[in-house]
Amino acid sequence: MVRMASWAASIILVQEGLEPNFQMVCRDRNRLAMQSDIMGAYAHGIKNVLCLSGDHQQFGDHPQAKGVFDIDSMQLISVIKNMRDEGKFQGGAVIHEPPKMFIGAASNPFAEPLEWRAHRLAKKIEAGVDFVQTQCIYNMDIFREFVKQANDMGLLEKVYLLAGVTPMKSVGMAKYMQAKVPGMDVPDDLIKRLRGAGKGKVADEGIKIACEQIEEFKEMKGVAGVHLMAIEWEHKVPEIAERAKVLPRPKVE
Amino acid sequence: MVKGQRKPIDEITGALEKYSNVLNIGCGGCVSVCLAGGQKEVNLLNAELESIYKQNNISKKIEGFTVERQCNMQYLDELDDIAGGYDCLMSMACGAGVQYLAEKFPGKPVFPAINTVAIGIDREIGIYEEKCRACGECVLGYTGGICPVTRCAKGLFNGPCGGTNKGKCEISNDISCAWQDIYERLKGQNRLDDILKIKEPMEWKNQTQRTIIQEPYMKRYT
Numbered sequence A: 001m002v003r004m005a006s007w008a009a010s011i012i013l014v015q016e017g018l019e020p021n022f023q024m025v026c027r028d029r030n031r032l033a034m035q036s037d038i039m040g041a042y043a044h045g046i047k048n049v050l051c052l053s054g055d056h057q058q059f060g061d062h063p064q065a066k067g068v069f070d071i072d073s074m075q076l077i078s079v080i081k082n083m084r085d086e087g088k089f090q091g092g093a094v095i096h097e098p099p100k101m102f103i104g105a106a107s108n109p110f111a112e113p114l115e116w117r118a119h120r121l122a123k124k125i126e127a128g129v130d131f132v133q134t135q136c137i138y139n140m141d142i143f144r145e146f147v148k149q150a151n152d153m154g155l156l157e158k159v160y161l162l163a164g165v166t167p168m169k170s171v172g173m174a175k176y177m178q179a180k181v182p183g184m185d186v187p188d189d190l191i192k193r194l195r196g197a198g199k200g201k202v203a204d205e206g207i208k209i210a211c212e213q214i215e216e217f218k219e220m221k222g223v224a225g226v227h228l229m230a231i232e233w234e235h236k237v238p239e240i241a242e243r244a245k246v247l248p249r250p251k252v253e
Numbered sequence B: 001m002v003k004g005q006r007k008p009i010d011e012i013t014g015a016l017e018k019y020s021n022v023l024n025i026g027c028g029g030c031v032s033v034c035l036a037g038g039q040k041e042v043n044l045l046n047a048e049l050e051s052i053y054k055q056n057n058i059s060k061k062i063e064g065f066t067v068e069r070q071c072n073m074q075y076l077d078e079l080d081d082i083a084g085g086y087d088c089l090m091s092m093a094c095g096a097g098v099q100y101l102a103e104k105f106p107g108k109p110v111f112p113a114i115n116t117v118a119i120g121i122d123r124e125i126g127i128y129e130e131k132c133r134a135c136g137e138c139v140l141g142y143t144g145g146i147c148p149v150t151r152c153a154k155g156l157f158n159g160p161c162g163g164t165n166k167g168k169c170e171i172s173n174d175i176s177c178a179w180q181d182i183y184e185r186l187k188g189q190n191r192l193d194d195i196l197k198i199k200e201p202m203e204w205k206n207q208t209q210r211t212i213i214q215e216p217y218m219k220r221y222t
């Protein structure tokens, strides 16, 4: 699906006084374009960059497009770290004004092989990631296990982990996520609970579940924050934040 | 070996439309092994074309000739006395063969009759699976003999991605996730250390045409 370039949308957010998280996928750009965009984004006051592989081009409405995948997300992280810390492009040329990016990546605690997930996070940390956002969390047991393993490996002292929260709007959405979205783990119990909420109350139950999760994440060792993705429900974010008692937002200098 | 698949018949008849005297040239190499462009396939295609032309009252002469390999000039030389009698050539070889044939007869239109698809293996008779993209920087040694460039839909070097789905690739439940397979194989060999290390960005070597000179021949050719 074609969307406005993330750097462009991020510039608008900067102009609005917000701090955007600029996203970059390896599917669409080669290393030259990526580094060039990072320089441009930084020049426009963008300070965070999320490095993703990107969903395969086969999804969406341009399935025959050529995927670039010149470098992968792991390599992108190290390229940006090298730009920032060593002041060098991947090809070795010196950068006079290195982009001081805060580097992010994704982590999916639910993708098999489960025992490999923390190791993959370790690799991303070694590559130079500062923060990670997890896949939407529905299976809390597996997530707790993942956090425990990452804590045991000493990983969560080295990276800010943001737990992914996406409230369910409907039973249909939950079932779709369970069956159709790769790398998503939606337990049957959750669907049961949503169904049990009864007619007209499912969406509210979804928000309630999300708020309970956020409460638990606030206390969880190694979890630095939450990544709230209210998919096609963006206008609900203030309400969810309010109900999860994460307002007002702290000032970050 | 190289694997190919015959083009749709309409595309072939379309290409030959303007010519009345066609030589269809097969190749006894890889494309013969994968049943796409050997002598047998030349005969089959010619018979199919003849019947189409007959049905439509089109007069056209189609003849066949299969050489040992179209990727070697020595074998193409066999065509010296034959090709002149035709107003176009059709090749059932891979893209390399087609080009070498066209290079040999620069005055003659040359049309490919097959699509060159892959470097692959024979799963069963008639079933071939792509295995190699000829990237020029073989990494199989550290990926348990499973190619991430060919088999991973995103060509990841530090996989698996977050879309891996119970052993399957995010793009389809019919395709196994290359990185899950790499993981399992290396785990079985106690070699997970190989993929704990970050693999640096690839130095792509297939972005310009490559010529290979084998070491013992270096002196002779450079």
Ligand code: SF4
Binding pocket: B151, B152, B153, B154, B155, B156, B159, B160, B161, B162, B163, B164, B165, B168, B169, B170, B171, B176, B177, B178, B179, B180
């Ligand atoms: S699911 Fe596996 S094979 Fe498919 S793109 Fe991701 S890592 Fe590659």
